[in-house]
Amino acid sequence: xxxxxxxxxxxxxxxxxTTQILEELQALVLRFQDADAFSEDAxxxxxxxxxxxxxxxxxxxFEQMHMLxxxxxxxxxxxxxxxxxxxxxKELIELVLKVSDFFQGELEKLSEGQDADTDAGDLIxxxxxxxxxxxxxxxxxxxxxxxxxxxESSDTRIYIAPKDTKANHYFQIYIVxxxxxxxxxxxxYKVVRLLKDIAVDIKYTPEDILTSEASGDEILDKGFKxxxxxxxxxxxxxxxxxEGYETxxxxxxxxxxxxxxxxxxxxxxxxxxxxxxxxxxxxYAPGDFVVHNGAPGQGRFLAKDTEQKKDKGTHISxxxxxxxRLADLVIKLSKAQGKLIDDKExxxxxxxxxxxxxxxxxxxxxxxxxxxxxxxMRMVSFTNIFLRMNRVIFEASRKLGKDIxxxxxxxxxxxxxxxxxxxxxxxxxMVRNCADHGxxxxxxRMLAGKPMRGRITLKAEESDGExxxxxxxxxxGLNREKILKKAHDKDLIPADRPDEDYTDSEVWQLITIxxxxxxxxVTEFSGRGVGMDVxxxxxxxxxGKLKIESTxxxxxxxxxxxxx
Amino acid sequence: MRIxxxxxxxxxxxFMMNFLSKxxxxxVTVDGMEAVDAFMMAMEENDPxxxxxxDIMMPVMDGYQALIGxxxxxxEKGIPQDKAVKVIMxxxxxxxxxxxxxxxxxxxxxxxxxxxxxxxxxxxxxxxLIE
Numbered sequence: 001x002x003x004x005x006x007x008x009x010x011x012x013x014x015x016x017x018t019t020q021i022l023e024e025l026q027a028l029v030l031r032f033q034d035a036d037a038f039s040e041d042a043x044x045x046x047x048x049x050x051x052x053x054x055x056x057x058x059x060x061x062f063e064q065m066h067m068l069x070x071x072x073x074x075x076x077x078x079x080x081x082x083x084x085x086x087x088x089x090k091e092l093i094e095l096v097l098k099v100s101d102f103f104q105g106e107l108e109k110l111s112e113g114q115d116a117d118t119d120a121g122d123l124i125x126x127x128x129x130x131x132x133x134x135x136x137x138x139x140x141x142x143x144x145x146x147x148x149x150x151x152e153s154s155d156t157r158i159y160i161a162p163k164d165t166k167a168n169h170y171f172q173i174y175i176v177x178x179x180x181x182x183x184x185x186x187x188x189y190k191v192v193r194l195l196k197d198i199a200v201d202i203k204y205t206p207e208d209i210l211t212s213e214a215s216g217d218e219i220l221d222k223g224f225k226x227x228x229x230x231x232x233x234x235x236x237x238x239x240x241x242x243e244g245y246e247t248x249x250x251x252x253x254x255x256x257x258x259x260x261x262x263x264x265x266x267x268x269x270x271x272x273x274x275x276x277x278x279x280x281x282x283x284y285a286p287g288d289f290v291v292h293n294g295a296p297g298q299g300r301f302l303a304k305d306t307e308q309k310k311d312k313g314t315h316i317s318x319x320x321x322x323x324x325r326l327a328d329l330v331i332k333l334s335k336a337q338g339k340l341i342d343d344k345e346x347x348x349x350x351x352x353x354x355x356x357x358x359x360x361x362x363x364x365x366x367x368x369x370x371x372x373x374x375x376x377m378r379m380v381s382f383t384n385i386f387l388r389m390n391r392v393i394f395e396a397s398r399k400l401g402k403d404i405x406x407x408x409x410x411x412x413x414x415x416x417x418x419x420x421x422x423x424x425x426x427x428x429x430m431v432r433n434c435a436d437h438g439x440x441x442x443x444x445r446m447l448a449g450k451p452m453r454g455r456i457t458l459k460a461e462e463s464d465g466e467x468x469x470x471x472x473x474x475x476x477g478l479n480r481e482k483i484l485k486k487a488h489d490k491d492l493i494p495a496d497r498p499d500e501d502y503t504d505s506e507v508w509q510l511i512t513i514x515x516x517x518x519x520x521x522v523t524e525f526s527g528r529g530v531g532m533d534v535x536x537x538x539x540x541x542x543x544g545k546l547k548i549e550s551t552x553x554x555x556x557x558x559x560x561x562x563x564x
Numbered sequence: 565m566r567i568x569x570x571x572x573x574x575x576x577x578x579f580m581m582n583f584l585s586k587x588x589x590x591x592v593t594v595d596g597m598e599a600v601d602a603f604m605m606a607m608e609e610n611d612p613x614x615x616x617x618x619d620i621m622m623p624v625m626d627g628y629q630a631l632i633g634x635x636x637x638x639x640e641k642g643i644p645q646d647k648a649v650k651v652i653m654x655x656x657x658x659x660x661x662x663x664x665x666x667x668x669x670x671x672x673x674x675x676x677x678x679x680x681x682x683x684x685x686x687x688x689x690x691x692x693l694i695e
Contacts, residue, residue: 008676009660061683061690156691157667160683162658162676197575200656231656231678284661286628286669289621290596291572302621403629443636452600452633453625 011161014060015107018053022100022107025049029096037089038079046096047076053103059159065106068120071127072099084134095130098123162231168200170260171237172267173226174251177219185209185216188224191241198240201229205264225267227260285398320417327374334367379414382460382469385424386411389431393456396435403453404439410460415467419562422542423469426535430471430558431456433531438475438556448553450474467564472557478550480507490515508548512536565693566611567591570599570630571619571654576677580654583681584617587694596625600633603649607637613649615693618671620655620662627653628669635670650691654679 028045032038038046050073057065075095079087102123106116175191177184188209195202204226206215230237238252259266288304341360346353390406397404439445439454446452457472484502487493487510510516514533532546539546539560550556565588571577572594584590591606591613593599599618606612616634620627631651638648652673653666663674673687688694 008658010658010663010674010676013660061687063686156672158673158687158690159663160673160675160680160687162656163678163680168656196573284665286632286665287626289626289628289657291621291623291626403625442632443640446633446636446640451597452629452636453597 008161010060010159011110014056015110018056018103018107021049021052022103026097026100029093029100032089033093035089037087038092040080040083043076043079047073047080050076059157061158061160062106062116064118064120065103065116068099068102068124068127071124072096075127075131078131078135082135087134091130095127098126168229168231168257169233169237170255170257171226171228171230171234172253172255172259173228173237173241174249174253174267175224175226175241175247176249177224178248179220181220183213183216184219184224185213187247188215188219191224192226194240195226195228195230198230198232198237199228200231201260203227203263225264227255227263227267229257229260287398287403323378327378330367330370330374334371337363337367376414378417380417380420381412381414382420382458383411385420385427386458386460388424389427389458392428392431393435396432397454400435402435402439402441404435405453405455407455407457408459409457411458413460413462413467415460415462415469415562419467419542419544422538423560426538426560427458427469427471429531429535431458434471434473434475434556438473438477440476444476448476462564465564467562468559469562470557470559472555474555477552477554477556478508478511478548479552480504483507483510486510486516487513492516504550505548508550511548512546565589565614566606568593568599568602568606568613568616570594570596570617570622570627572622573619576619580617580679583679583684584615587688588614595623596627596630596633598624599630600625600637603634604637607641615650615652615688617652617654620653620657620666627655628665631666631669631671650693652684652687 025046028042028049032042050069053069054066054073057063057069072095075092078084102118102120106118109118110116173195175188177187181187185206186209188204192202192204192209204224206212206218206224209215209219209224228237232240234252234254241250241252284304289302291302341364346356386408390408393404393406396402434456435454439456440448440450442452445454455474457470459468459470459472461468484493484499484507488495492510492513492515512532512535516532536546542562544560544562547559547561548556549559567584567588567590569577569580569584569590570593571580577592577594581590581592591602593602596618599616603613603616618627618630622630625633631653634649634651648670650672651670652675653671654675654677655662656677658676666674672691675684675687685694
């Protein structure tokens with residue numbers, strides 16, 4: 001059997017799988033064409049086929065096929081359970097083939113985009129008659145229940161195919177308005193509004209048609225361009241946009257998904273229309289379909305499609321070693337210049353040095369400015385490192401099955417490149433700790449009356465001569481008892497000092513002792529015992545210190561503090 | 565019947581509201597988070613919903629997340645599976661992956677968009693939600 005594939009994934013799968021079952025069913029039935037009866041195995045097999053067909057038809061809400069396979073299943077249930085003595089084999093084979101043909105006919109209809117709604121009533125009646133006949137000849141069993149009517153299980157799952165099972169079409173629409181059209185932008189908006197009803201996604205340019213009257217002139221000059229993703233076919237679309245609007249010309253072209261995604265760069269550029277829609281192959285996860293609304297005219301975009309793109313200005317890359325050398329040279333230059341200007345021989349010569357001093361001052365200003373510039377060139381903002389952490393959080397949240405958002409504060413703060421480079425690993429560690437140990441899973445959060453979605457905040461700030469970089473979460477906070485118990489278990493603290501004697505911050509410090517890890521389970525993300533002690537070490541190496549704060553039930557904050 | 569609808573698009577929301585109101589009282593939310601909040605609230609007020617209709621692509625929390633949230637609340641309250649609320653996901657996403665994930669997470673009906681109203685009604689009957 002051959003057919004054009006639908007574009008509804010589920011429907012495609014249904015048609016393919018059902019076709020396979022039908023082929024197997026027919027082959028099996030025909031093997032017993034000349035036999036006196038089906039073997040027991042064959043009966044059980046056909047019963048299973050019918051059961052599967054019933055299940056999938058029910059799932060897809062194809063009622064007629066569902067009822068028909070149900071009835072056929074009943075027949076084979078009876079055959080299997082009661083093994084009636086005389087069964088008209090030819091008649092039975094004919095019936096099964098009729099059922100199979102019915103299914104095939106329906107599948108063909110589905111493949112052509114029609115509904116599978118052929119009435120199976122007559123065929124069901126035939127099966128009923130047959131069932132009565134074979135049970136009537138079986139006197140003893142007459143009073144037993146003929147069939148097993150399984151109660152519809154409560155976990156019924158149903159798939160409803162979209163009304164128009166043709167998959168999405170992509171169109172570019174180009175509208176030219178008559179030159180004397182007043183407020184063409186409003187007319188354009190009307191079209192957009194109309195299309196929104198049928199649009200899965202829509203983009204248009206100019207974008208600011210609602211708020212900018214000037215966009216009206218632009219539309220008159222250059223026309224109004226729309227990119228539309230819709231389940232509607234071209235014909236319906238044409239009818240929709242052409243009626244009643246004061247347009248001079250409308251051009252509708254069907255395009256492919258890639259061109260739609262490419263936006264207006266390729267608008268109007270002729271290229272062969274590729275019918276194949278490329279699907280994205282990665283697995284989805286909850287949270288991938290959170291919608292972020294783009295600016296008007298830009299369409300909506302999904303969390304899964306978001307890649308951070310921040311305009312970082314024009315940059316050139318420079319070898320770090322060159323940079324360091326430059327900084328070094330500037331310092332040397334400034335020293336040498338000081339020596340030169342204050343040179344004893346010159347100063348003691350009793351010369352009039354007015355012009356010399358004036359120029360010396362100029363040079364001093366220049367070198368000092370150079371020094372500042374070189375220092376600032378070594379300064380890097382936290383933007384990149386924080387974005388990288390955002391990514392770490394995202395991945396961790398997916399792997400851990402927790403819903404976690406990342407909040408970034410003060411990413412514009414700058415610090416010496418050396419610091420930023422060195423805190424990357426500690427930061428990653430702390431972030432993973434938060435995601436893994438800090439943030440509770442959804443259930444626990446619900447119970448604690450917190451929002452489902454956990455939050456990790458990355459923050460950089462500079463004040464009072466200190467640079468503070470912190471990672472905080474709104475999770476469960478550190479657990480005093482657990483930490484103390486662990487410390488005792490691992491002999492990290494003297495056994496004779498009573499627990500009450502420890503202040504909170506003393507307890508929190510315990511987690512930075514080498515070999516400490518509060519989680520008994522080693523996970524992929526944290527807790528290999530090379531945890532917080534390494535963080536503290538790294539921070540101290542570059543002249544900073546680590547501060548840990550925590551409130552049970554509210555979350556914890558770890559702050560790296562560096563002198564500036 | 566008490567129905568909760570979560571749909572972020574105004575036009576679709578209006579359409580769905582009209583459509584669903586035929587079958588019962590329909591409350592409306594505009595994102596996944598609100599839907600979970602509303603569900604929780606109804607639960608606390610001892611007036612739970614019989615049917616929850618979720619869009620998938622929504623702001624703040626998507627339909628999948630909302631579904632997880634709802635099923636988690638039910639689990640926590642010890643509601644048995646056969647008493648669990650029927651959840652319909654209505655969406656234009658129709659890749660098999662999307663459908664599979666929905667059922668894995670505990671959705672009852674997955675309906676493509678545009679909604680096939682006859683089918684929708686049939687499905688509600690099948691679930692015993694309407695006569």
